[in-house]
Amino acid sequence: MSDAASGRMPLTGIRVLDLSRLMAGNMLTLQLADFGAEVIKVESAQGDTLRDWTNEGKPLWWKVYGRNKKSICLDLKSDADRQALLKLVPQAQVVIESFRHGGMEAFGLGPAVLHAANPQLVIVRISGWGQTGPYAHRPGFGTLVEAFSGFAQRNGFPDKPPALPNLGLADMIAGLSGAFATLAAVREVEVNGGLGQIIDLSLLEPMLGVLGPDAAIFQHTGKLPRRLGNRVENAAPRNAYLCSDGVWMVMSGSTQRMAERVLDAIGKPEGVSDPRYVNNAARIANVDSLDEMIGSFVAQRTLEENLVHFGQFEVTVGPMMNVDQLMRDPHVIGRQVLVEVPDPQLGSIMMHNVFPRLSRTPGRIRSTAPEIGQDQDLLGRSKPAN
Numbered sequence: 001m002s003d004a005a006s007g008r009m010p011l012t013g014i015r016v017l018d019l020s021r022l023m024a025g026n027m028l029t030l031q032l033a034d035f036g037a038e039v040i041k042v043e044s045a046q047g048d049t050l051r052d053w054t055n056e057g058k059p060l061w062w063k064v065y066g067r068n069k070k071s072i073c074l075d076l077k078s079d080a081d082r083q084a085l086l087k088l089v090p091q092a093q094v095v096i097e098s099f100r101h102g103g104m105e106a107f108g109l110g111p112a113v114l115h116a117a118n119p120q121l122v123i124v125r126i127s128g129w130g131q132t133g134p135y136a137h138r139p140g141f142g143t144l145v146e147a148f149s150g151f152a153q154r155n156g157f158p159d160k161p162p163a164l165p166n167l168g169l170a171d172m173i174a175g176l177s178g179a180f181a182t183l184a185a186v187r188e189v190e191v192n193g194g195l196g197q198i199i200d201l202s203l204l205e206p207m208l209g210v211l212g213p214d215a216a217i218f219q220h221t222g223k224l225p226r227r228l229g230n231r232v233e234n235a236a237p238r239n240a241y242l243c244s245d246g247v248w249m250v251m252s253g254s255t256q257r258m259a260e261r262v263l264d265a266i267g268k269p270e271g272v273s274d275p276r277y278v279n280n281a282a283r284i285a286n287v288d289s290l291d292e293m294i295g296s297f298v299a300q301r302t303l304e305e306n307l308v309h310f311g312q313f314e315v316t317v318g319p320m321m322n323v324d325q326l327m328r329d330p331h332v333i334g335r336q337v338l339v340e341v342p343d344p345q346l347g348s349i350m351m352h353n354v355f356p357r358l359s360r361t362p363g364r365i366r367s368t369a370p371e372i373g374q375d376q377d378l379l380g381r382s383k384p385a386n
Helices: 022-034 060-065 079-091 111-117 142-148 169-190 204-209 214-221 256-265 280-285 287-298 303-312 323-328 330-335
Strands: 015-018 038-043 069-073 094-097 122-127 198-202 238-242 248-252 317-319 338-343 347-352
Touching: 015 022, 015 079, 022 038, 022 060, 022 069, 022 094, 022 122, 022 169, 060 347, 079 111, 094 169, 111 122, 122 169, 142 169, 142 204, 169 198, 169 204, 198 204, 238 287, 248 303, 256 280, 256 303, 280 287, 303 317, 323 330
Parallel strands: 015 038, 015 094, 038 069, 094 122, 122 198
Antiparallel strands: 238 248, 248 317, 338 347
16 A cells, blocks of 8 residues: 555654644644644634634634644643643654743743653744844734835835735744754654754744845845835846736746747847847846836737737746636646635635645645644543533
8 A cells, every 4th residue: 555545644643732823833833734743732712813813704714724733722821731731742742832932931831841851852932033132022923024024125116115915924934934944853853863952933034034135135235125016126027017808917037038038929029139128137227118018018918818929939927816716727726726625614615735745645634623622632631612
């Protein structure tokens, strides 16, 4: 029997106690749970705050990001419940928390206590600013980090105010980064015979990691990043263009050969030798006139006509879609990028599939998120009354 057919997944056998709340921790443990780790959410009687993010009364954020997890209900202010948690620690490989700085220590559950119970334990501490430094004690929601990191200042159009993302971008990035760090630390224990350790996961540092070489650019040029709308600073053409049917099409001509194809496709092959468009640096300097030419051409055709036309020239273009269009797209359907998962309360829920895709031991969605205390039997207790 193959590994996939047997149900074995790459993280089978790893137990994670997840004391975190909201997005970063839930994204981190979602990755681990999707690939077979036993993730046990340790919740208060009120549950993870993500349960309160409802749409028309339905906890869809929680249903998606709590998938494949178990739930136990504990009051960490209670001596008995802290002892119940500590009894689970020797059988766990990972503990994840996102309390405000010093929160675990205030509960009497700091790293020294946890490592005394299990020296091989990997402890992930999620915070806005990290466990050290002048800002360590400050509250640190992702919104503050998205502004502090420089992202908001460079995001949006030049004639508009800076723009924060309208989703938990810093949290999502930190969660994905944290999943990698967790597995690196678990491997140190399992393969190299190492002891457990503390992973200091701030929201700030992974956010900076995806913003490009802004610090290096400023250091060597003295130039700050600019708000460019749908353009980018290092390649042209790259923008969104309005088609005649009122639909937006995006284009990226970020290599010399691709830019030449664009000029050919819009009937301006002579642009290849035009000093204004002859190379990438020239195109960036003259991006307004370049975008005007492309925009005028695109505006005369519907989206479908544009896609067909530019496709004949092998230009990288595509539609700007909403989620309704995405759910009906043949590629999304054919590849099962989104899947419909049965849910005992809501019937079914559409959500993103497991990623990345492993050929021999793929992850899978086994369930939507649990009810509070659904797995209280792990403590030898009954499920709490609603």
